[in-house]
Amino acid sequence: MTVNDDSFTNWMHREEIAESMIPLIGKLHRERDVTVLLHSRSLVNKSVVSILKTHRFARQIAGAELSVTETMPFLRALTTLDLGPSQIDLGMLAATYKADDRGLSVAEFTAEAVAGATGANKIERREPRDVVLYGFGRIGRLVARLLIEKAGSGNGLRLRAIVVRGGGAQDIVKRASLLRRDSIHGQFQGTITVDEDSSTIVANGNAIKVIYADDPSHVDYTEYGIRDAILIDNTGKWRDREGLSKHLRPGIEKVVLTAPGKGDVPNIVHGVNHDTVKPDEQILSCASCTTNAIVPPLKAMDDEYGVLRGHVETVHSFTNDQNLLDNYHKSERRGRSAPLNMVITETGAASAVAKALPDLKARITGSSIRVPVPDVSIAILNLQLAREATRAEVHDYLREVSLTSPLKRQIDFTTAPDAVSSDFIGSRHASIVDAGALKVEGDNAILYLWYDNEFGYSCQVVRVVQHVSGVEYPTYPATAV
Structure with a gap:
C-alpha cells in the first residue's frame, strides 16, 4: 500500500469516527444541556469535516494535532454518566489524562474530572430566560444567530422579540432576509420562515415577535407574554443610565448595552470582570469590540509580568457609521469614503480599560485607523513590562493562557505563518494572539491581536447575558486559576 493509500484510509477512518460523534454530542446537548467543546470550541451542530478541522487546529496551539481517535473514548465515557448542565472540553480531558500517571482508565478519569457536574453535585436545568433585541443591525443579527444556535435543549436563553422602527412594505420579510444571508458571515445555519400576519419570524423553531416602536416607552412587553427578560440594546442610541432606563418597561428586568x-x-468584559456584576444591577454595558480584544491579554500580561504603561493602535475594519462615498458626517474624517481610504479616528478603548481593570495602574493610550476591509481588525498592544522577558517565554506563556487559563474563551492563539485578517472571520474569541508577529526585547513587549469585531464581540455579549441570566454553566475539567 502506498503512502497516499495509507493517508486516505486514515482519513476515511477518522471520518467514520467523527460521524459517530455527532449523535452523541447532539444527545448530550438536547437531553442534558451539556455543551461538548474542543479547546473552547463548541462541537455542537458541527459537520464531520468541521469536527476534524477543529481537532487538527489543536496543533497550532498545543503543538500537536489531536485525533478523534483520542477524544472519542472520552465522549463515550461522558454518555454513561449522570451529567447535569455543563460545558465539557474533550481537548482538556485528553491533555490532562496524558499528564496523569495514576494508571486510571479513560472512564475512571473522566468520571473524576467531571464529578462536579454529576450525581448530587450537578446543578438543575433552569427555565428558559426571555431575551429581547432592541435594534437589528450588524451586532443585533449576529447575536440573534447565536441565541438561536444556543437554544438547543430549550433551556438557557430564548429570543422572544426584536424591536425595530417601522420600515414600510414587507419590512419583516426584508429583515428576515438579512438574518438569513450575510455577505461576511454567510448563510444562517437552519431554516427561517415569516408570518407577516402575526409579525413573527420563525428561525429553527424559535418564534420571534417583531415589535415596531419608535421609542422604548411605547412598548409593554407583557402584552407579548414576555416576563423578566433581558433586553439587549444594540442601537447605541442611549449609553448612560438615564437613557438606558427607558428600556425598563413591564416585562424587562435587565438592560445590556x-x-x-x-x-x-x-463596562463588562466577560472573562475579566463579569463576576463583579451585582445581582441587583439592572443596567450594564459590554464595552466595545476593541476593549474586549485588548483587556484579556492586557490582564494576562499584567498578572505575569506587570505592566507599567502601554499604547494600543487599532487597525479597524470600516463600520456602518462611515460613509460609502464622501459625504457629510459629524466627524470630519469619517465622512470620507470608507472603502477607498484609510481613516484616522479616535478610539475610546484605551480609556475604557480603567473600568474593566480598575487595579491596573498603568497608563494606557490609544488611537485607531479605519481601513477598507468589512470585518476583522487587529490591535497592536505595545507594553512596557515591570520586568524583562524573552520572546520564547512570552510566547509559551500566552499559548498556555489560551489553553488552560480562565481566559481561554477570550484569548486564542495562532502560529500560522501566513495568517491574514479574513482567516479570523467567525472567530468566537475576543482576540487571537499572532505568535509569529510577537516582539519582545527586554522590558518591551508588542502583541498583535486579531479580532472579529462583529462575531467575536457578539459572542462576548452573549456570554455576559448568560452570566447575568444565571444560565452560564461551569466548564470541566476545571480551569487552573
Missing part, C-alpha cells in the same frame, strides 16, 4: 457605557454604567 452593546457599546461602551457612559457615567456609572458598568
